[in-house]
Amino acid sequence: MPDLSIVYFAWVREAIGTDGETIERPAEDATVADLVAALAARGGGYAQAFGDMSRLRAALDQRFVAMNCVIGDARELALFPPVTGG
Amino acid sequence: MSRVSIQTGDFDVGAELAALEALGGGGVASFTGVVRGEGGLIALELEQYPAMTRGQVERIVEQAMARWPLIGVRVIHRHGRLEPGARIVFVGTASRHRTAALESCAFLIDWLKSHAPFWKKEHFAEGSPRWVDAKAEDEAKADSWRD
Numbered sequence: 001m002p003d004l005s006i007v008y009f010a011w012v013r014e015a016i017g018t019d020g021e022t023i024e025r026p027a028e029d030a031t032v033a034d035l036v037a038a039l040a041a042r043g044g045g046y047a048q049a050f051g052d053m054s055r056l057r058a059a060l061d062q063r064f065v066a067m068n069c070v071i072g073d074a075r076e077l078a079l080f081p082p083v084t085g086g
Numbered sequence: 087m088s089r090v091s092i093q094t095g096d097f098d099v100g101a102e103l104a105a106l107e108a109l110g111g112g113g114v115a116s117f118t119g120v121v122r123g124e125g126g127l128i129a130l131e132l133e134q135y136p137a138m139t140r141g142q143v144e145r146i147v148e149q150a151m152a153r154w155p156l157i158g159v160r161v162i163h164r165h166g167r168l169e170p171g172a173r174i175v176f177v178g179t180a181s182r183h184r185t186a187a188l189e190s191c192a193f194l195i196d197w198l199k200s201h202a203p204f205w206k207k208e209h210f211a212e213g214s215p216r217w218v219d220a221k222a223e224d225e226a227k228a229d230s231w232r233d
Contacts, residue, residue, distance in 0.1 A: 010133055010205035011217045059203070062138035078135060078203075082220035085132070085163065085204025086119060086175055086195055 001025050001073060008049075009080035012056070015049035026071060032058045033067040036079065050079075057082050087180075088151060088159040090143045092134065094166040097176060102160055106180040111157045115187035116178040117195045123170025126211045132165040132174070135203035139163075146197045150179070153193070154186040161194065165204065193231050200228040 007020040026035050033053060040050035050056065058065055060074040071077060087109060091097070099118055106114045121130045147159050158180035168174060177194045181187040206218040 007135070007137075009135055009203070010207070059135070059138060062135075062141055064142075064201070076137070078138070080135070080203070081205060081217065082225075083200065083203055084206045084218045084220050085134075085202045086199030086224075 002075070004071065004074070005076045007076060007078045009078065012049045012080050015045045017045055028072070029070060031068050031070050032060070032065060032077065032079075035071060035077070036067065039079075055081060087157065088144075088147050089161075090140060090147060091162045092136075092139050092143070093162065093164055095164070096173060097162045097164075099173070099176060102162070102176060102178055106158045106160060106178045109158045109180045111180045111182045111187075113182065113184045113187040114158075114178065114180045115184070115191040116176065117191055118173055119175040119195070121168050121170050121172045121174060126213075127170060127208055128211050129170075129209040130168045130172075130174070131207040131209060131215075132168065133205045133207065134163075134165045138203050143198065143202050146194065146201060149197070150190045150194050154179075154181065154190040155183060156181050156186060156190055159190070159194070161198070163198065163202065163204065196224070196228045196231060199224045 003022045004025045005022050008016055013019050036050050036053055039046050053067055057080055059078040061076055143161055156179055160178040162176040164174055177191050179187045179191045207215050209215045
């Protein structure tokens, strides 16, 4: 299965210092929360951005999902703060 | 008829309303969001998730059209840097029934606020820029439309 592409927005993007990256696809049963915890463990800006999961929202292949959603064969994961449009 | 535009440029509210009126339903409701210049704010920067925004807004429009008897929906959402007084968002609905036009318009703007992938950053004359926090009341307002 191809790698997983991750995109970041707003202060998540700023804390990490990049708008996206491609990572090795996590285990088949890994959830968004599992991946976020692994990213937070990288430390630095990642720890800052992903330390508090309650401040984050996620989308898989451009659809909002809950943090306990399994990543499965999705191609793109997006991580961002709660939206503030309108 | 439904049309969604995600754009950096301004839009003509009068022309949009006239287009909805021309559909002949007899009732048109609209909401226009404008940047407030409070607290020394000099600009609002709107970031979006380009691959997702249009599809997500179209899904919200589909929900409105399934729920109310509408003959026209127009949504325009700007992104990029916007100064006080600039229009940010327009929602217009047309129907043969005023309740449908008014309620669906309120539903659309409430859902855009909490379900469309936009993020606002405030820039001030003095001090560092600040990302706007999502308001619990906005989430609650959107949830109040659930059946």
